[in-house]
Amino acid sequence: MNASKWFLMILIISLLKQPQISNGAFEISKQFLEFAKKAEVFEWVVGIRRKIHQNPELGYQEFETSKIIREELNKLGILYKHPVAVTGVVGFVGSGEPPFVALRADMDALSLQEMVEWKHKSKVPGKMHACGHDSHVAMLLGAAKILKHHSHLLKGTVVLVFQPAEEGGGGAKVVIDSGSLENVKAIFGLHVSPEDPLGQVFSRSGTLMAGSGVFEAVIAGKGGHAAIPQHSIDPILAASSVVVSLQHLVSREADPLDSQVVTVAKFQGGGAFNVIPDSVTIGGTFRAFSKETFMQLKQRIEEVIVGQASVHRCNATVEFASKDKPFFPATINDAGLHKFFQKVAGSVLGLDNVKEVSPLTAAEDFSFYQEVIPGYFYFIGMKNEKTEKPMSLHSPFFQLNEDVLPYGAAMQASLAATYLLENQSQSQTS
Numbered sequence: 001m002n003a004s005k006w007f008l009m010i011l012i013i014s015l016l017k018q019p020q021i022s023n024g025a026f027e028i029s030k031q032f033l034e035f036a037k038k039a040e041v042f043e044w045v046v047g048i049r050r051k052i053h054q055n056p057e058l059g060y061q062e063f064e065t066s067k068i069i070r071e072e073l074n075k076l077g078i079l080y081k082h083p084v085a086v087t088g089v090v091g092f093v094g095s096g097e098p099p100f101v102a103l104r105a106d107m108d109a110l111s112l113q114e115m116v117e118w119k120h121k122s123k124v125p126g127k128m129h130a131c132g133h134d135s136h137v138a139m140l141l142g143a144a145k146i147l148k149h150h151s152h153l154l155k156g157t158v159v160l161v162f163q164p165a166e167e168g169g170g171g172a173k174v175v176i177d178s179g180s181l182e183n184v185k186a187i188f189g190l191h192v193s194p195e196d197p198l199g200q201v202f203s204r205s206g207t208l209m210a211g212s213g214v215f216e217a218v219i220a221g222k223g224g225h226a227a228i229p230q231h232s233i234d235p236i237l238a239a240s241s242v243v244v245s246l247q248h249l250v251s252r253e254a255d256p257l258d259s260q261v262v263t264v265a266k267f268q269g270g271g272a273f274n275v276i277p278d279s280v281t282i283g284g285t286f287r288a289f290s291k292e293t294f295m296q297l298k299q300r301i302e303e304v305i306v307g308q309a310s311v312h313r314c315n316a317t318v319e320f321a322s323k324d325k326p327f328f329p330a331t332i333n334d335a336g337l338h339k340f341f342q343k344v345a346g347s348v349l350g351l352d353n354v355k356e357v358s359p360l361t362a363a364e365d366f367s368f369y370q371e372v373i374p375g376y377f378y379f380i381g382m383k384n385e386k387t388e389k390p391m392s393l394h395s396p397f398f399q400l401n402e403d404v405l406p407y408g409a410a411m412q413a414s415l416a417a418t419y420l421l422e423n424q425s426q427s428q429t430s
Helices: 003-017 023-036 039-054 063-076 133-149 171-177 235-253 291-311 335-349 402-429
Strands: 079-084 088-094 100-106 157-163 184-197 201-203 206-209 211-220 260-268 279-288 315-319 331-333 354-356 375-383
Touching: 023 039, 023 133, 023 335, 023 402, 039 063, 039 133, 039 402, 063 079, 063 088, 063 133, 063 157, 088 133, 088 171, 100 133, 100 402, 133 157, 133 184, 133 402, 157 171, 157 402, 184 201, 184 335, 184 402, 201 335, 211 235, 211 291, 235 260, 235 279, 235 291, 260 291, 279 291, 291 315, 331 335, 331 375, 335 354, 335 375, 335 402, 375 402
Parallel strands: 100 157, 100 184, 184 375, 201 354
Antiparallel strands: 079 088, 088 157, 201 375, 206 331, 211 279, 211 315, 260 279
């Protein structure tokens, strides 16, 4: 066999390994992106995003945001359930029959004072949409508009999940417990990424983000005058030893190939320079990629805090998850949905704009859905080339590049419509 034939065979094999885009998926995605980029649709989505941005609300307090969503769904003629998980809204577009596929957007803001001066700056002191959830809601409403306009293409039902309280409140778990997603066969979610190029998406099969938990400990000693420490039991010294010892859990006990994080981000004790306080409160977060490692880390955190406090003659009490701040499982993308996502994203954006990403130690309560439903989570780039260095999420200087909105809307709508098309076809042939 000559060299040209070898080259041809290698080329054919490599093409077969690429995610293949069916004509149906390609045509749907092309129509959806073109629709989302229409001036009147783009301006409508931007207007919704700005309205929500100006009125940020914290977890389980998204009453005005929920009202805006319901008003827009009413205008679109889309039926919905409300309230779900206190302030959440779950809409339905399509035939009303199986199969059911869900799209999710989180609604809550952060306790931050916005430092960006612009026309649509937050009107609520101390609250800001610094994680892009306002854009997630706007993109899902954009997807709803696309799907409603093309409802004749839907071979089943798309469930639109507007979820409260992602920022630590575990709103996803409350949505699941409400029973609103009982018949859903798959769910998709996204997050804007300020440091990645506009028009690209990023994800991976398997573990995408870590499991996350928080801890708080009160270390109690005996207060007294700082000039005569021998008459006191110093909780500040004990707490300082605890902080240093906790770092050893990762550096000396963890497998270097099994990434873990322990961060003490809270240290409160004392109010005067010459008084040893009675107690000190410390708190922080811990992350791991597997449930086994996560639970082992939790156990060792408590043992180290109690043990080190005891060495310094102090007592310690440790609290972990609460109803308001539950543990988040690791975000693990379904392997089958990964191949599907690559195909659909390739049809929307082009295969060269579908990127693999390494696991991240960030956490997402989307993982609660993935524990009961095959789910897939991805990041969508929104880097503004005019900005020298984009501000990260959770920064008071965070700015959204609104050019991302039609891409997110088209991506979500395409994933849902194509999923229904393929799964309806499979059910008819089986």
